[in-house]
Amino acid sequence: MNGRVKLSDISKKTGLNVSTVSRALSNPERVSEETRLLVQEVAAQMGYVGNAAARNLILGKTDTIMVLIPTFPGQPISPVFTEVVRGICEEAKAHGLSVMLQQNLSQAFSSDDTTKFLRTGIVDGVLLLAAEKWTTPHAFRPKEHLLPVISVLNDLTSYGLVSVVAEEKQAFSEIVDHLAARGHRHFAFVSGPRETTHE
Structure with missing residues (x-):
């Protein structure tokens, strides 16, 4: 045939x-x-x-989530971001979901661009990786049901977004305690890009 x-x-x-x-x-x-x-x-x-596309159209879902990753001019993608994305992909696969990666040229994410992906049905949800800024979309309608937008690595709950963050202050404190307990008294700290809050 x-x-x-x-x-x-x-x-x-x-x-x-x-x-x-x-x-x-x-x-x-x-x-x-x-x-x-x-x-x-x-x-x-x-x-x-x-036909997965036809099935998803009928069901009103794509089984795909988008991860928006910030990048900085002249710099490679942070290895921290790479590991987080790897974890996201592994967890998504375990749940039968696909992951779409989208580059963002800064840590200021356009809410209008993000919700466009959701309104047009390209993806079922969006993860903002280390986003620093988020504003309400210009065309936002209070009663409109928007699919999930979740902030990862940065707390944007003040913007009304669910956020998944690491306990960084506690982690750094435990690292120093660990080193101090072994007699170390002098430490060097290697910082990441100034544009990011995650060192």
Whole structure:
């Protein structure tokens, strides 16, 4: 068979209605066991691959989250950001989600650009990595249901965003205590870019 296998092709092969074939593949609990097995067997034989885009359009979701990553002119992406993104990707995969990465040329994130990705249905949610600034979108409507925008590494709860942050002050305190307990009295601190609050 030439081209992509369609539900109508499986319908012809099994003698079942297209709607029945569709239910057998997407909602198998809504058809009999005999019908489910028949449709799945024929679909496998014919090499049928479901159209994820069409399915997601019907369900109103993409199973994709976007991570906006700040970058600085002339500097590589922070290895801290790289590790955080790696963790996000691993966790997303465990939940059957895809991750889309988007570069941002500073730590000031445009709320209008961010919500555009959500309003147009490109992604289901956005993670802002180390964002320093966030403002209410110009076209914001109080009753509008916007999908999740979450700040990672920086506390933006004052802007109304859920934030996931590290206990950095406690961590630095424990590092110093650890070194001091081993007799060290002189420390050097290597700072990151001035543009970032995360050293």
